[in-house]
Amino acid sequence: MSVNAKTLNEDEFFYGHKACAGCGGSLAVRIALKVLGERSVAVLPAGCMSAVGFNFPQLCFGNNAIISTFAGTASMLTGVEAGLRAQGITDFHAVGFAGDGGTADIGLQALSGAIDRNDDILYICYDNEAYMNTGIQKSSLTPFGAKTTTTPAGKNIRGNLRPKKNMFEIVAAHGIPYAATASVGYLNDFMQKVEKAAKIKGTKYIHIIAPCPTGWGIATDETVEIAKEVVDCGLWYLAEFENGEYKLNYQPKEFTDIESYLKKQSRFRHLTDEDIETIKRSRDAKWDAIHNNFKIN
Amino acid sequence: MKPYLREKAPKTLSEILEAPAYESGYLVTKNAGWRNIRPVINADKCVGCLQCYLYCPDGVIYKDGGKVAIDYDFCKGCGICKKMCKTGAIEMEAEK
Numbered sequence: 572m573s574v575n576a577k578t579l580n581e582d583e584f585f586y587g588h589k590a591c592a593g594c595g596g597s598l599a600v601r602i603a604l605k606v607l608g609e610r611s612v613a614v615l616p617a618g619c620m621s622a623v624g625f626n627f628p629q630l631c632f633g634n635n636a637i638i639s640t641f642a643g644t645a646s647m648l649t650g651v652e653a654g655l656r657a658q659g660i661t662d663f664h665a666v667g668f669a670g671d672g673g674t675a676d677i678g679l680q681a682l683s684g685a686i687d688r689n690d691d692i693l694y695i696c697y698d699n700e701a702y703m704n705t706g707i708q709k710s711s712l713t714p715f716g717a718k719t720t721t722t723p724a725g726k727n728i729r730g731n732l733r734p735k736k737n738m739f740e741i742v743a744a745h746g747i748p749y750a751a752t753a754s755v756g757y758l759n760d761f762m763q764k765v766e767k768a769a770k771i772k773g774t775k776y777i778h779i780i781a782p783c784p785t786g787w788g789i790a791t792d793e794t795v796e797i798a799k800e801v802v803d804c805g806l807w808y809l810a811e812f813e814n815g816e817y818k819l820n821y822q823p824k825e826f827t828d829i830e831s832y833l834k835k836q837s838r839f840r841h842l843t844d845e846d847i848e849t850i851k852r853s854r855d856a857k858w859d860a861i862h863n864n865f866k867i868n
Numbered sequence: 869m870k871p872y873l874r875e876k877a878p879k880t881l882s883e884i885l886e887a888p889a890y891e892s893g894y895l896v897t898k899n900a901g902w903r904n905i906r907p908v909i910n911a912d913k914c915v916g917c918l919q920c921y922l923y924c925p926d927g928v929i930y931k932d933g934g935k936v937a938i939d940y941d942f943c944k945g946c947g948i949c950k951k952m953c954k955t956g957a958i959e960m961e962a963e964k
């Protein structure tokens with residue numbers, strides 16, 4: 572039977588941290604560590620989760636955990652795994668938690684190298700869709716139209732002009748043993764994916780959408796709902812890549828209203844009807860591609 | 869294991885280890901002061917479904933005799949638990 576709220580390890584390994592109230596990233600880290608257990612060695616690059624977890628002498632990880640350079644999550648994971656293996660230690664998980672900036676921008680090369688070597692590591696990207704720790708700058712995973720401090724919303728340009736980079740498929744294109752997408756709005760799905768990844772040898776990648784109340788402009792109690800809604804309106808999807816095949820895990824019967832998802836968040840409030848149409852069109856094109864290329868359950 | 873509050877917070881340089889590593893789960897401050905509303909559980913309405921426990925970003929809800937309880941030292945009052953509770957067992961009350 573797969574792990575659920577009742578069977579989940581009652582220990583807490585990310586506790587007393589200084590993340591903002593309602594932080595989706597901290598929920599992703601907390602749940603992943605509860606699935607992986609005490610024998611995890613966590614690597615966290617510069618970003619919110621390291622900033623809120625290590626404030627000496629307040630050290631909020633109950634397992635071994637270390638901060639890496641911003642670009643070096645995957646390479647430090649490689650080193651952790653090789654170092655423990657060299658000591659004859661086998662019962663551990665080398666797990667990384669990096670933000671969208673740390674993954675899709677500055678850390679992409681190190682991650683690509685680790686996948687190429689097929690190092691036995693689990694890399695989790697908690698995607699809050701901007702560089703939050705330094706004050707909400709655009710990353711390549713910031714979606715089209717989102718207002719950040721480097722993509723402001725004005726009269727002529729209304730937020731980010733570029734679409735969100737397709738990290739999941741970029742990772743999959745390496746021929747990685749296992750990759751998956753997830754959302755903190757669907758934790759059962761996420762827990763099953765972490766559990767599955769932990770049993771697979773080689774490089775594993777999980778990309779989890781983790782709303783940030785501070786950067787998205789939502790109330791602290793809306794994190795989970797909005798993380799559900801982004802999946803339900805079709806702007807994110809739950810999928811896996813395994814044995815060279817894409818698989819869709821969840822097909823919403825009917826998409827919920829995109830505009831209602833967007834307008835709940837202050838980062839999108841400036842969008843015009845035309846912008847929302849653009850977003851709808853790109854969603855529909857994405858789902859056409861999913862239906863053509865993914866195995867649908 | 870769960871990180872927990874220690875009686876001693878290092879205050880002077882001589883109390884700080886020279887090694888670049890330190891004990892894990894070493895807490896010296898609470899987060900209770902961040903909160904202006906607090907979740908209160910009505911045990912009569914709680915059916916022990918554990919959804920609040922699962923979705924709390926701070927992990928401060930724990931199992932307690934078939935129901936749940938909250939570690940107020942570290943709850944930040946985000947209100948997610950109340951939203952997750954289908955039976956309406958959690959109310960947010962103003963901190964006084």
Ligand SMILES: Cc1ncc(C[n+]2csc(CCOP(=O)(O)OP(=O)(O)O)c2C)c(N)n1
Pocket residue numbers: 596617618619620641642669670671672673674699701702703704705710
């Ligand atoms: C080489 C380097 N460049 C810049 C920084 C500054 N920096 C620290 S955290 C951060 C933002 C991280 O963004 P992301 O990876 O998305 O994680 P988040 O803060 O959103 O959780 C930046 C730019 C750094 N620490 N190191």
Ligand code: SF4
Pocket residue numbers: 589590591592593594595596597619623699703704782783784785786
């Ligand atoms: S800024 Fe956002 S990601 Fe960072 S700790 Fe706060 S809520 Fe979490």
Ligand code: SF4
Pocket residue numbers: 593907923924925926927928929938942943944945946947948949950
């Ligand atoms: S208010 Fe937030 S931090 Fe406090 S118990 Fe509920 S979910 Fe957890």
Ligand code: SF4
Pocket residue numbers: 909913914915916917918919920921935936952953954955956957958
């Ligand atoms: S969500 Fe509500 S019913 Fe379920 S355990 Fe929590 S308080 Fe009890």
Ligand SMILES: [Mg+2]
Pocket residue numbers: 670671672698699700701702703704
């Ligand atoms: Mg980020």
